[in-house]
Amino acid sequence: MQKSQQNFFDIYSSTDELKIHGMLSASLNSKCIQIGVKYGIFSLIHSGTENTKDLAKKLGFIPDRLYRVLKNLEHLTVIKETNEHCFKLTALGEKLLPDSKGSLANLTMLWSDEFQNATNNLDNTLKIEKSGFEIAYNDNLYSYLQKNPKIAENFDLAMRGLSEYFNNEIPNEMDLKSVESIADIGGGSGATLRNIIAHHSHLKGILFDQKSVIDKAMNEMEHFQHKNRVDLVHGDFFKPLPFKVDCIIMSNIIHNWSDEKATQILLNCRNALNENGKIYLVEAALEGSIEPIMGRSMDLTMLLMTSGKERTFNEFDKVFHSAGLKRVNAKNILNMTCLIEVKSI
Ligand SMILES: C[S@@+](CC[C@H](N)C(=O)[O-])C[C@H]1O[C@@H](n2cnc3c(N)ncnc32)[C@H](O)[C@@H]1O
Structure with missing residues (x-):
């Protein structure tokens, strides 16, 4: 036979x-x-x-x-x-068709030239304190994206495709009963925030990102059913945030940055919270049973693309402490990411 x-x-x-x-x-x-x-x-x-x-x-x-x-x-x-x-x-x-539900086509393209060129420098990142991307392009990822709108567009869509898988789960896992206002910091196209606002009819939201990203998000927000409950604000999360809210969500942000930069972002977020406010991070925690399935490969992706890293709870807690924050809860979301709740000390 x-x-x-x-x-x-x-x-x-x-x-x-x-x-x-x-x-x-x-x-x-x-x-x-x-x-x-x-x-x-x-x-x-x-x-x-x-x-x-x-x-x-x-x-x-x-x-x-x-x-x-x-x-x-x-x-x-x-x-x-x-x-x-x-x-x-x-x-x-x-799943690889561009318009299919939960399409991974944009994500596929994200793993294309720029990623490959960064990956070719993995061994160099073990010797030089730079990301593989910086070694290959002599530029950091986000400044490069600002200069290359077509690649940036694919990057935003890929990020959204990645988040789509667990996005529906996030609003159900957040405790937003006593929260009236929420800001998504580095919220990209706004998909995560739109999902939260659509799930919680009492909430008002702010989408915060760099100007070029917010300009693009505006078009999409125009078609959002609950757009009257969302403000779009552009700025720099390394500077004081120009608003106060009860809750902040940051999805896939902290892992892009060194401890020092992550502390700076978190400190700005903490200062933008109303009394008893809280911060939710959507990040892979490298931690026993809570660690998502791709935690280790995402950790290397961060090393290659941004010099960032996925963190263990010990590493997270050090950064939280430096920013005057403490971890109060964490759970695994669909084995793809984690939801970490943080409050002021
Ligand atoms: C990895 S993406 C995450 C997007 C979105 N939160 C998600 O999970 O799909 C990182 C985001 O941070 C934004 N960003 C990077 N540097 C920033 C800065 N200095 N100030 C504000 N936003 C920034 C980028 O424009 C991008 O939208």
């Missing part, structure tokens, strides 16, 4: 040798997925261009070579060869 073809996931969990092969092939596999998204191959297949020759003609690729990439994508189980040289998208592959 012919042995059925094994896919990547079978191999990854079989013998020790093959587990290592699986790990080593990760960057090649990631590149194939990126090609599928970057050149719209998944979208073309989904909309009916299923034959390799037709795909190659539309994209200006060499058919035989494209076929070899497609076969590896089949091995990764995102497409399936149904007839000779003809492919269909699998349910997993549909």
Whole structure:
């Protein structure tokens, strides 16, 4: 009997040798997925261009070579060869369509050139106190994004795609009974804040971010049903915040920064709180049962992209203490992140 073809996931969990092969092939596999998204191959297949020759003609690729990439994508189980040289998208592959629910297409592109160039410097980050990104581009990530609007747009969408997965869960996990006003600091496109405001009808919100990000968020906020309960404010979280609120949420911010910078941001947040106010951080805590599944790889991503880091509770508590704050609660959210509640000492 012919042995059925094994896919990547079978191999990854079989013998020790093959587990290592699986790990080593990760960057090649990631590149194939990126090609599928970057050149719209998944979208073309989904909309009916299923034959390799037709795909190659539309994209200006060499058919035989494209076929070899497609076969590896089949091995990764995102497409399936149904007839000779003809492919269909699998349910997993549909997650890579730009407009699908919970699409990971923008996230895929985030792991593209800039990320790869930063990753190539992982060993250098062990010797030089700079992020892999800074070593590769001689610039920091956020200043680079401000100069490259197209990449910045993808970055914002990727961040949103990442948060979408756990965003619905966040408002249910927050205790907002005695809170009337909330600010999302470094809130990006505003997806997290919109979700919270939509869940809690008594709340007023402020979306705070850099000017270029707020300018873009304005368009989206125009279509938000509860826009009359949200203000958009631009500024710099390293300077005193220009408002007072009962609660602050910061999602994926502190992990971008060194302890010193994180303390500065948290101190500004603390000073913007009304009496008995609180801060919620959405961050991966590297801590036993609460540690999200990708905690360690996210930690290295921070090292590469921003010189930041994911933190253990000990490390968080040191930063909180320096900013006059203390941790009062923390829980794991869908194994993707954690919600950490912090109050003034
Ligand atoms: C990793 S993104 C997180 C976005 C959003 N909170 C989320 O979870 O999807 C970091 C955000 O911090 C913002 N940011 C970076 N430096 C800032 C600064 N100095 N002042 C205000 N916002 C800043 C960026 O513009 C970006 O939107």
